[in-house]
Amino acid sequence: MNCTDLLSHLGDYFDDQLTADLREELRAHTSTCQHCKVVLDTTRQTIAVYKGGEVYEVSTELRERLHTAIMSKCLQAKTH
Numbered sequence: 001m002n003c004t005d006l007l008s009h010l011g012d013y014f015d016d017q018l019t020a021d022l023r024e025e026l027r028a029h030t031s032t033c034q035h036c037k038v039v040l041d042t043t044r045q046t047i048a049v050y051k052g053g054e055v056y057e058v059s060t061e062l063r064e065r066l067h068t069a070i071m072s073k074c075l076q077a078k079t080h
């Protein structure tokens with residue numbers, strides 16, 4: 001799994017729709033990619049704030065923001 005794969009599964013991850021295999025791959029990626037780990041943690045906190053007892057769906061806007069954040073950070077990381 002790479003950063004783009006992780007992002008494409010992020011919504012399902014937070015909706016708890018991932019298979020055990022994918023969940024494990026996602027976990028493995030965040031253990032090697034600090035940027036995705038940070039994004040994942042931040043998103044989890046954001047969703048916890050939004051949730052408030054209601055079913056929360058990761059909005060398209062949030063996905064876009066995450067995509068931008070992950071890709072810019074991972075691209076930066078590769079140049080160092």
Ligand SMILES: [Zn+2]
Pocket residue numbers: 002003006029033035036074
């Ligand atoms: Zn990554």
